Amino acid sequence: MGLEQRQQPALSGDGRLLASLVERAGRTTVLLQERRSGTVLPLRHLRRHQPHSSPSLSWNGRYLALLVQQGPRRQAVIEDRASGRLQPLPLPAQQEPQQLSLSPDAQRLAVEVIQNGSRRLQLYDLSGLLEPDRAPGLRQSGGGPGAAP
Numbered sequence: 001m002g003l004e005q006r007q008q009p010a011l012s013g014d015g016r017l018l019a020s021l022v023e024r025a026g027r028t029t030v031l032l033q034e035r036r037s038g039t040v041l042p043l044r045h046l047r048r049h050q051p052h053s054s055p056s057l058s059w060n061g062r063y064l065a066l067l068v069q070q071g072p073r074r075q076a077v078i079e080d081r082a083s084g085r086l087q088p089l090p091l092p093a094q095q096e097p098q099q100l101s102l103s104p105d106a107q108r109l110a111v112e113v114i115q116n117g118s119r120r121l122q123l124y125d126l127s128g129l130l131e132p133d134r135a136p137g138l139r140q141s142g143g144g145p146g147a148a149p
Helices: none
Strands: 007-011 017-024 027-034 052-057 063-070 073-080 085-089 095-102 108-115 118-125
Touching: 007 052, 017 052, 027 052, 027 063, 063 095, 073 095, 073 108, 095 118
Parallel strands: 052 095
Antiparallel strands: 007 017, 017 027, 052 063, 063 073, 073 085, 095 108, 108 118
């Protein structure tokens, strides 16, 4: 994994990928690696939105959620590594995101925000925005025999 100092580690649900924060050219940036080989994986849209914080991965690592800097504000975003799309998550202007956590199936996101000086937890349903990233063998719930809960 190299000798760089790492912060805020996050593993994909299957344990295959590791996201962590490293210092590069004076900026905090997210680094995504295959855990066993150490191979660094490209993140297409994140280089121009630094510093990064609070990385969180879905089960297979298709989605990487994190906070990025956009001008004077932090923005919650999700990079879809399969489609190459960067999905910003609009938060009300008076809320400043502090950290986040993506559910393993990428269908929910928990965001800690500061609003009017108080910390609050916001939960977001992403099921209409992202395809599920489930563990192999789990099916979409539908009530039939053998369906996942």
